[in-house]
Amino acid sequence: NHRFIHASATDFHPHHKFDVIVFSEVLFYVDFEKVLLRYKSFVKPGGFIIISMYSQEAMKSYDSCWKFARDTFVKIDDVDMEGNLKKSADHATIRTKFHIEIYRAHK
Numbered sequence: 001n002h003r004f005i006h007a008s009a010t011d012f013h014p015h016h017k018f019d020v021i022v023f024s025e026v027l028f029y030v031d032f033e034k035v036l037l038r039y040k041s042f043v044k045p046g047g048f049i050i051i052s053m054y055s056q057e058a059m060k061s062y063d064s065c066w067k068f069a070r071d072t073f074v075k076i077d078d079v080d081m082e083g084n085l086k087k088s089a090d091h092a093t094i095r096t097k098f099h100i101e102i103y104r105a106h107k
Helices: 032-040 060-072
Strands: 018-024 043-054 074-086 093-104
Touching: 018 032, 032 043, 032 060, 043 060, 060 093
Parallel strands: 018 043
Antiparallel strands: 043 093, 074 093
């Protein structure tokens, strides 16, 4: 059984632990150190944290987040994904790219 929960990253208080927690395009907007350390306690032993962020060479502001995650968790794998995204307003197609890293939550 799978269950997805959508909640505020800073206010969520689970009543159980998770096998996997995914942060998709959120860590840039929060105090990522505080959020990642908080959520580490919500992951079961042997569980994973997956982080996805928009990837662009000019976006060096993400570097500190990636470094903190790599120092805090055990990095297992990473992947860069790229593709076309169609904007709904003018139907224009733009190129987009994401970097995703998978970590074991507990060392």
